[in-house]
Amino acid sequence: MHMMPFSLAIQRTAARTHFKKQVGHTTQYLLTIVVGLDAVRSGAEASPTLPARWNPQSKTDAADRARTFANQAGLVWTIEALNAYVMDLRKSKPPILAAEVSSDISSERDKEKKLLLLSGSLGVISRELDMVRAGMVWRNRLVHANAHNSLDRVVKAQLKNRSDDIRADYQGLDIEQAISRVETNAAPRLKETTAIMRAANELVRDLDAAAVDSIDNEKHLENLLRARILEAPNDDERMRIAVSLWGGTEQGNARSITNAASQWGMTRTTETNFESDLASKTPKAALKAFLTTNPNA
DSSP states (O other), X not given: OOOEXXXXXOOSOHHHHHHHHHHTTHHHHHHHHHHHHHHHHTTOOOOTTOXXXXXXXXXXXXXXXXXXXXXXXXXXXXXXXXXXXXXXXHTXXXXXSOHHHHHHHHHOOOHHHXXXXXXXXXXOOOXXXXXXXXXXXXXXXXXXXXXXXXXXXXXXXXXHHTHHHHHHHTTTOOHHHHHHHHHTTOOOOXXXXXXXXXXXXXXXXXXXXXXXXXXXHHHHHHHHHHHHHHHSSSHHHHHHHHHHHHSSOHHHHHHHHHHHHHHTXXXXXXXXXXXXXXXXXXXXXXXXXXXHSOTTO
8 A cells, every 4th residue: 555645734613713603793783783783873874675663762772782682792702602612522423522521421411510620621711711711601691591600710810810811802891890780680882792793703713723633634534435325324325425536546536535625624734644555456345344343443
């Protein structure tokens, strides 16, 4: 078997890509709403094409209430997207996380604890994690009228200890005021909502980087190929896939495998990431290997 160089690596998980699609422009959407509401406060009239009657007694009051709603919605949306990221990462195929970590996350019902299991397993402990945990408590109190969850005292202390750093890095955010608003069930203001949005984005970036850093790229490629073959509905389709990937010369097979992997979430790189004999297989040999090999062995 001839070893061929492959310039492929997983640099971002599908879970992070989905998260970015969910929240990548949320801050701009929120700011656009705020700009529009400022126009309402200044006397803007409804468009004649508006499909419902809009005639508030006070445009200023209506704009203020709508702004509060928008801030709440932005925070809730961001936390929900973060919760989805944790679950998407756990369900990744091929697996991204260790089986034990995935099982622990699946068994835990509390979403904040799920996040802690993930961050702890990846060694990601940061102020952004603490800010997001505050956001998770805030989200629950906004959504559930009878929510009794409270901000962890250690998280609260750590946030207060980092108040100067947070103020400097998060556009003057007063974290002690934010904590007070969480604990009194007050709605988040624009600066607090956008800070939690940014913290969630940075936390997911760090979690994802730690997750992919632990991945064996060669094994991940093999697992991708195995999954593609196993997903085929019948033997004829499996052979068609095998021929499309292993039906040429070694160089041609390497190109086909690289092209397919880049469509399945791996990234072409400028350097050799690993060497493998994958490209030297025939279609029948590839099917035999991937249909009989235990991926966890």
